[in-house]
Amino acid sequence: MASQTETIMDAHKAYQPAYNAPPNTPGPQLASLPIIDISSFLDPNSTDSAREQTASLIDAACKTYGFFYLTGHGIPSSKLDQIVSLARQFFSTPLPVKNKIKRHDAGSLEGGDGARGYQGIGENVTQGRRDLHEAVDVYREWDHADKGVGEGGEGTYKTLQGPNLWPTEPKELEGVYLEYIDRLKGVGKALVHAMGVALDLGAPAPGKDGRHVEDEDIFVRNTDQSFWVMRLIGYPKLETPLTEGLSCGEHTDYGCVTLLLADPTPGALQVLLKDNKTWINADPIPGALVVNIGDMIERWTNGLWKSTRHRVIHRGEGYRVSVPFFYEPNFDATVRPLDKCVKATGGVPMHEGNTYGEHLMGKLFSNFYN
C-alpha cells in the first residue's frame, strides 16, 4: 500500500536530530523529555506535599509527552548495568543456543504457547514490515484456575499458558532478572499510584475498595496481579532503507506503563511529539528509566493522557540492547474510561471497556505493534 510507505518516508523526513541541525536554524527548539523523581511514592514517610508535587509533574508529562525519565526508583546503577550486560551476553551466543528457547505456536508439539521465548530477527512485524531486532519475551506465570491443555494434546499449551523459556546462557540471567522484575513491580505500583493522585481521583474511602471504585488506588488495585511482560531486545545496526523495515516500527505500547532500560546508544529510540510530525530522541540518561504510558492508561483516562507513538531506528555504532518491562493491568481487570476523565474530556467515553486479557489476546494475534 503506497500510503504506508509514504507515512514512513514522511516520518523519516520530519525526524531531525538536534545534533544535526545547522546553527541558527529558525523554528522551535526541540523539546527534551521531563525527568521525574518517584521516590516520594516509594518512601512511606514522605509528605503529602512532596507527593502532590511529584503527581503534578506526572500529570504535565503525561499530557504533553506521554513519556518521561524516571529517577529515584531505588534500583542501583550496577544492577541496571548487569541487566543490560546479561541480555547482551545472551544475544551474542550462537543462533542454535538462542533457538533452544525458541517461541513456538500455542498447541504445538514443541511445547510453545505463542508468546514466551526467543524470536529471531525479522519475526516481529510492525505495520506490515519486519522489524530488525531479536528478542526474548518473559511473562508473568499463568496462575488462572482455567489453565487447560493445548490443542496438540497433553504436554501442549494454550496461548500464553506455557512456562517461561529462560535463557540458560548466561546461567545467572534468570535469577538476576527475577530479582529485577520484583524491584520493577514495586516501582510500577508506586508509579500507577502517583498517576491516580495526579488525576485527583481522591483518597480511598474506608471499606470501599472494590476493583471498580474510582479513587486514587484504582490503578494499584487493577495491577496487583499485573500480567507483566519483560522483553530483552537486541538490535543490530540497521543498514537497509526504512521502506524495508525499521529497528522497531512506529507504535504505541498496548498496556499500562512501560519502564525501559537501554544501553547508552544515542539516537535510536524516537518519540513523536503531539504535533504529530516532530520526532525527538529519548536518549538514555545513566541511572534513569524511560517511562511511557500505554493504551490502557489512555483508555482509563479517556484520552486525557495519550499513549505516544515511538519507534527505534538504530543506525549508530554497535549492537544495541534494550530491556523494556511492561507493567500491565491484571489479566482479568476491566479497563473502561473513568467517569471523572470522561467528564473532563467532553462526556463521551472512547471505549465501552473490556478486560486487559481480551485486549492482549487481540494484540497477540495481530503481532502486537499494529
Ligand SMILES: O=C(O)CCC(=O)C(=O)O
Ligand atoms: O528498544 C527501545 O528503546 C524501545 C522498544 C519498544 O518500544 C517496545 O518494545 O515496545
Ligand SMILES: [Fe+2]
Ligand atoms: Fe514500545
